[in-house]
Amino acid sequence: MRSALHDFLAPNSIAIVGASADPTKRGYKAMVGLLNDGYEGAIYPINPKADEIMGVKAYASLADLPAAADMALICTPAKTLPALLKQCGENGVKGAIILASGFAEVDAAGAALEQQVLEAAQQADVRIVGPNTSGIFNLHKKVNLLALDNVKPGDIGIISQSGNMLLSLALEAQYNGHIGFSTYAGPGNQTDVDFADYLQYLGEEENTRVATFYVEGFKDGRAFLDVARQTSKQKPVVVYKSGSTEAGQKAASSHTGALAGSYQMTVDLLRQVGVNVVENSDEILPVAEGLGLLQQAAGKRVAVLADGGGQATIASDRISEAGLELAELSETTRNALANILFPQASLANPVDVAGSTDAHPALLADCMAILAADANVDMVFLVGMFGGYSIRFAEELKEEELACADAIIELSKRTSKPLIIDSLYAHIKPTPLQRLREAGLPVYASIEHAVKIMAALGERGAYIQSSQQAENNAPLVVNEDCSASFRKAHAEGRDLFEFEAKSLLRSYGVDVPLEMIVRSESELAGVIKAFGDTPLAMKVVSKDILHKSDAGGVKLNISGEAALNVARDEILASCQQYKADAEIEGVLVTPMARKGIEVIIGMSRDPIFGPVLMFGLGGIFVEILKDVAFRAIPLSRHDARSMIDQIKARKILEGVRGEAAVDKEALVDLLMKVSAIVDAHPDIAELDLNPVIAYDDGYAVVDARVIVDQETQK
């Protein structure tokens, strides 16, 4: 369904409630913005004390308008809102932009008022931007309610929870000289319209080529993921998420009252659905620009063309660090380069022309064309002095540089590969570089930024490819026995017993080693019969004992019936001592697991993002090094694979000290199964498989814990 936001974010008529000729008022600024930019729709200033404002006929109230306004900008204080929204509804307004603050971000009374506003809006069938928004603009419609100078219409849609961040990007674009914006909105408190709604709108909005977000906190993160999964296939989605540290989260919460959540989890989930996450604020505009204006990259292999060894070296370092690759150039490519460059030129990637272009800068375009034609190359990176040859070497080279710029522009239209250009002279803005910019080719002034853009292009290319071949889980047929376990647990107000959790997993095909519950001494003989003389592990089964080891409820490496007996007695005694009134079901006996590599799989329901799976290596890797990966459930096989590949300690899974690699596909299967099980059983509040032992031929789930959501009802 098409976004309802089109009805008022591209309005044909605008009412300004609280319009004013007083320059200190927001209702003044909006009038100025609309008049200065030449807004072509109807402007209706609403002000009971004025007949006209800045030459435009004013009205006493929304009820007096000659025709309905698509949008109402409301500049009056918080308490006026409920009544105003009712009026909006009665008079055909589709969306209200509410500037007032003094709502949930302040105190409980504010929160109550905010709830009243939301209800009034819903009854009136009016959508709300804000409250507590910095406003909106739609430059292609000449709707510049912020009266920002020097922003021009262009490709970048921007939603920012900080008005100053918009200002910062606008100033950067002004300096940069060739970037324009489509729509801006400040989501404010997101009482009604939230980040997901804006994303859907920008995804559909035809003037927007890239949707860009500065986010302090998502409200409904799951909805954003769902929209992003679709939108990112059509156009780039760029997100800067603040709160990467505790200090930043604290600052954000005192700014927008945003709930932060785990930063790393947020980043993992956004990347899972194809969002390009930007980690530094000074990379937001360059990355958005690059993704919006450049061709899409099919992969991560970069050809570097440099006219100086220093830049070639720096570019190589940054490219490797960013997870990109230096393309292996074909022999044809090398021969073609050798034909036009000096013998001392470096023809291995990075290509260093070694002076060949000092007197012939146009050769650079020829080299770029040769590199772009190589099937091993996904993107071409020109770095060095281009644009400044006539400044550095000889005035006469200007013409040739301009011709070279034209040739690069032509090439960019012909090739399907992105051409990324970085110049020492970018800040100086010589005409050859300006020509590139005017043709829509960005020119960067920092190798580091240029490489971030290539990384974003490579990431996006990889996502598009993987999303085309995504294999998703078929939903599980729910096992009736499992549902019964949950009903029983609900009834008894407890979580699943370990044996129930394991049986749940087993019933959906997860490999869980055999185990037996022993409820009385007489059953021990059966254990020996079942497991033979392999060493065994024994654990207490009791809903009242959560930390079994602490209670002395675990014994390992037990051999023979006599030892089993002793172990059972000791466990029972120890647990009774630990918690006198503990109801003890019995003990669980299972063969000791073979040695392998311990991994952990965990699931929890995040308040912002819903069910999320975590994967990591056992022990210190999760606890100390926080080396884990997150994905939103449900996972595709690609998601499962990528989360294993993402952890830093993956080399341990690939086999160290001559050990065999673990069976990665078996772990992928396990992750997919857990995802499907969680999907099928909403009663699962948390699930922990810790440890899972990974082998070169499969895995064993050695311990499983399922926390039951006592709120859900079957």
Next chain:
Amino acid sequence: MRSALHDFLAPNSIAIVGASADPTKRGYKAMVGLLNDGYEGAIYPINPKADEIMGVKAYASLADLPAAADMALICTPAKTLPALLKQCGENGVKGAIILASGFAEVDAAGAALEQQVLEAAQQADVRIVGPNTSGIFNLHKKVNLLALDNVKPGDIGIISQSGNMLLSLALEAQYNGHIGFSTYAGPGNQTDVDFADYLQYLGEEENTRVATFYVEGFKDGRAFLDVARQTSKQKPVVVYKSGSTEAGQKAASSHTGALAGSYQMTVDLLRQVGVNVVENSDEILPVAEGLGLLQQAAGKRVAVLADGGGQATIASDRISEAGLELAELSETTRNALANILFPQASLANPVDVAGSTDAHPALLADCMAILAADANVDMVFLVGMFGGYSIRFAEELKEEELACADAIIELSKRTSKPLIIDSLYAHIKPTPLQRLREAGLPVYASIEHAVKIMAALGERGAYIQSSQQAENNAPLVVNEDCSASFRKAHAEGRDLFEFEAKSLLRSYGVDVPLEMIVRSESELAGVIKAFGDTPLAMKVVSKDILHKSDAGGVKLNISGEAALNVARDEILASCQQYKADAEIEGVLVTPMARKGIEVIIGMSRDPIFGPVLMFGLGGIFVEILKDVAFRAIPLSRHDARSMIDQIKARKILEGVRGEAAVDKEALVDLLMKVSAIVDAHPDIAELDLNPVIAYDDGYAVVDARVIVDQETQK
């Protein structure tokens, strides 16, 4: 001793060998540079075919000059060099700048010629810059041999192995508008004058406030460390080292033939001696500028003053990530801020003025003064719209903004703390920001860069403090028995046996558990007597068996004489089978070590940096995660402590899962002892203590290996 480079890098007279009026020649460019910049010394063009060049009297050869030239710029080809250097010497030239390439960077013949050049220079007592240098400048002396436009004299000395990197920095400075340079030199092949020499020169050179280096490869890294250790106490030393990745190292080696070495080791060693290492090329100039122009910081506690929540949040994130701290503001400070700001302002750090300054930007300077006066604050960071209030809000604010700039300038003179300023308007260059720049206060356009500068200030502050209280090792009195071990090993052409290595360590007070060599079965009884019934470990002793485990030469957890006997028989049999002709000395028996945390200490002699110590946690931490720290020997106690603190897994040493922290000071002692032992015994080529088991009360060196340098002679 004062650097010899002063004699010719600040020359009173310059000969240009190969001076030319042909604009395509380097000898032309140098003439232009000197004449345009108004060089005040004598210029002697040397060209046998001309009477004058560009109006300056020319000479046929150096022998014809009316007076000695301090410096000769030599623009003629490689083969002319040996003869020319002889002439230089005969005619009083103190230093020659050799542009020609075609030496060691090309082939063996070139390397031979380079050796000839070096010998000629040494005989003639002439120092050499290059060969294969891009040249030099000394702008305070108006010596601009590169004829770079638009560079101005200033505080930054720059030595760059890439001419284009200099060009890049010069263009950045030109755009930036207020940064100038003192001396530049391209070290080229470093045949004679190397990075260490340039550093000494810049350290002494009074116009230079910060010594900046772009390094592809050090030749004598140890010499650089030695000079840097002294210089960095006087003025900041900034190094960008390329080759952080294999791809970058390959590119650098094809550019300057530079030997790369381990990047991480290089960075650790440079930081050890107080160098500020910059990791991104676009941070070189901002960091050099910040360190050169701003006050020195006493610590890492930052007060953030923002006029927008977004920037406050981003700054908080970056500050935490960079290892800086948000200062805890005192109550006095909060009260003083509360007195001048709106009630809704955030007074916790980051301070967000929340609109208080929109109509009164001058309040920003007052807030900065309050923050700078707080004893808990080491630096003050102003971030946001300053400079643009009159653009954003009202033209009339311009005067107040200028007054605010003046107040900030005044404050910067009064306070001992650095004031770091970042503005959304930096690119636009409004007058209040230009006024700050003219007064020598940098203004940054990127929060990310500004934080890198604060991190550099904090790092430098910490170094200065630690270097004042450095406790160094007294040199060891060499133990004669140990020297005898080395003589014996030399004579037998082998490394130290494990028991010799341990005895070496023990004799210098290192804690190595007791152990006994058993050469015959009859000695086993003595073992039991000595160690009682504690479980024992047994290892083969043989100079012919390096990998004892592979040879079946190690048995653990042996209890009782019978088991000892069996173990010994099995070890001997297995080792003989492994290597039939192995000479077996016996077996080493030692009690099994208590459980603790395994760490590794290693020493090797790096070809560039000399003896280097490595510290890391055992197992996968070193092997897979490469989580290690390096320091050059000899270490101070501060070095030893900081290398333990540096590793990412340090939390494991601090005690996890309720375990006690390890005895860090004991590990520090051990590192100090190893450093002293290596210093005392140049025969040690490599040393490995792997593992050392760290306890909450000391440590045990469980295995030790000493590789003997067969080249050294006692």
